[in-house]
Amino acid sequence: MSGDTASLPDLQHVYALSPEAQKLLFTEAHTTYKFTDEPVSDDQLRAIYELLKWAPTGSNVSPLRILFVRSPEGKQRLLPHLTPPNKPQSDSAPVVAVLARDTEYTEHVPMLYPIVPGLREAYDARPELRDDHGIFNATLQAAYFVLAVRSVGLDAGPMKGFNPQGIDEEFFPTGRWKSILVVNLGKAAEDGWRERDARLDFEQVVDFA
Amino acid sequence: MSGDTASLPDLQHVYALSPEAQKLLFTEAHTTYKFTDEPVSDDQLRAIYELLKWAPTGSNVSPLRILFVRSPEGKQRLLPHLTPPNKPQSDSAPVVAVLARDTEYTEHVPMLYPIVPGLREAYDARPELRDDHGIFNATLQAAYFVLAVRSVGLDAGPMKGFNPQGIDEEFFPTGRWKSILVVNLGKAAEDGWRERDARLDFEQVVDFA
Numbered sequence: 001m002s003g004d005t006a007s008l009p010d011l012q013h014v015y016a017l018s019p020e021a022q023k024l025l026f027t028e029a030h031t032t033y034k035f036t037d038e039p040v041s042d043d044q045l046r047a048i049y050e051l052l053k054w055a056p057t058g059s060n061v062s063p064l065r066i067l068f069v070r071s072p073e074g075k076q077r078l079l080p081h082l083t084p085p086n087k088p089q090s091d092s093a094p095v096v097a098v099l100a101r102d103t104e105y106t107e108h109v110p111m112l113y114p115i116v117p118g119l120r121e122a123y124d125a126r127p128e129l130r131d132d133h134g135i136f137n138a139t140l141q142a143a144y145f146v147l148a149v150r151s152v153g154l155d156a157g158p159m160k161g162f163n164p165q166g167i168d169e170e171f172f173p174t175g176r177w178k179s180i181l182v183v184n185l186g187k188a189a190e191d192g193w194r195e196r197d198a199r200l201d202f203e204q205v206v207d208f209a
Numbered sequence: 210m211s212g213d214t215a216s217l218p219d220l221q222h223v224y225a226l227s228p229e230a231q232k233l234l235f236t237e238a239h240t241t242y243k244f245t246d247e248p249v250s251d252d253q254l255r256a257i258y259e260l261l262k263w264a265p266t267g268s269n270v271s272p273l274r275i276l277f278v279r280s281p282e283g284k285q286r287l288l289p290h291l292t293p294p295n296k297p298q299s300d301s302a303p304v305v306a307v308l309a310r311d312t313e314y315t316e317h318v319p320m321l322y323p324i325v326p327g328l329r330e331a332y333d334a335r336p337e338l339r340d341d342h343g344i345f346n347a348t349l350q351a352a353y354f355v356l357a358v359r360s361v362g363l364d365a366g367p368m369k370g371f372n373p374q375g376i377d378e379e380f381f382p383t384g385r386w387k388s389i390l391v392v393n394l395g396k397a398a399e400d401g402w403r404e405r406d407a408r409l410d411f412e413q414v415v416d417f418a
Binding site for chain 1: 220222223224225226227229230231233234235236238240250252253254255256258259260261262263264265267269271273274275276277278279280282283286287317320321322323324342345348349350351352353355356357359360361362365367369380389403405406407408409411413414415416417418
């Protein structure tokens with residue numbers, strides 16, 4: 001329960017992922033609250049997507065959409081919709097990603113999952129199921145996004161503290177995209193993150209049958 | 210839209226993650242439908258959790274719980290609750306993980322997120338918000354779980370085709386854990402996966418502000 005990894009059995013022999021990659025993605029990465037001025041490149045933003053797109057979603061529906069807010073004007077439109085403690089965090093980030101789900105993601109299902117003909121129509125006939133599936137899979141992709149950000153050497157600051165209606169009205173006025181998570185991107189400032197919080201132990205989380 | 214990566218600009222210079230790790234986690238991993246008999250070790254199951262636990266959740270609430278089904282008796286209790294096409298997939302897997310959310314995850318919030326005193330009480334006073342937050346963050350952790358499985362050199366077969374009420378009544382009779390995703394684990398058989406489906410292009414998914 002302590003978050004102290006030093007006392008754990010050494011599991012390094014089990015990992016196929018290198019120690020460097022474990023550190024980069026999981027064990028030494030920190031949610032970041034303050035960023036340097038170092039810019040984020042177009043290639044980095046593209047590389048994030050080119051990696052995350054391969055991680056799996058149910059029936060490959062891939063409903064995540066991404067708005068990268070990086071212009072001063074874009075920032076000024078975004079900040080009013082964040083909770084007060086989060087405003088300076090996003091203000092300091094060179095890029096803020098608004099992760100959204102496409103409510104009409106089924107448009108692409110015939111191309112994305114041709115192995116099941118008629119799947120688009122089956123989803124569209126059951127709007128509640130379609131929405132649930134879109135929300136679930138966009139959320140999986142939001143998690144892949146955070147790890148993909150770390151894969152290009154950037155720090156990520158995911159935040160749920162925002163007004164989704166406000167963001168959606170400001171940036172997605174047709175109503176097709178709906179925001180699910182805001183993620184600040186950039187290089188962490190020296191005092192950009194807190195010491196890690198504890199985690200639950202394996203025995204608290206896992207059961208066997 | 211073709212899923213053809215060969216024509217993309219070469220972004221390798223952008224990645225901090227090694228090419229080997231990119232392949233292992235993202236670009237050469239496949240959702241697996243059929244597994245060999247090679248057993249999965251206790252250390253592998255522990256190593257999966259010891260990695261995924263560090264990936265971020267909102268206010269560090271960490272609501273994911275994991276039931277590893279690996280005994281013949283456990284398999285027989287599980288299979289009736291899967292959709293027919295999924296039964297042979299789970300039957301062939303040496304371990305099947307039932308990923309669940311803990312509906313009473315706020316019990317651990319004072320330990321997990323001490324920086325905000327009273328947060329547990331604030332969630333518990335708003336059950337709908339508490340549930341939404343639990344579902345969202347357990348879903349993020351389900352995605353981390355899939356990548357952590359690949360990190361220990363195993364193949365993963367995530368499946369939404371199951372009856373959650375049936376699984377919950379069979380395995381979680383107190384109602385505290387609620388299933389969100391089933392993931393088959395093991396080593397892929399030679400014919401264990403299909404060729405990759407296409408993905409959406411960067412330009413179809415991304416916008417700028």
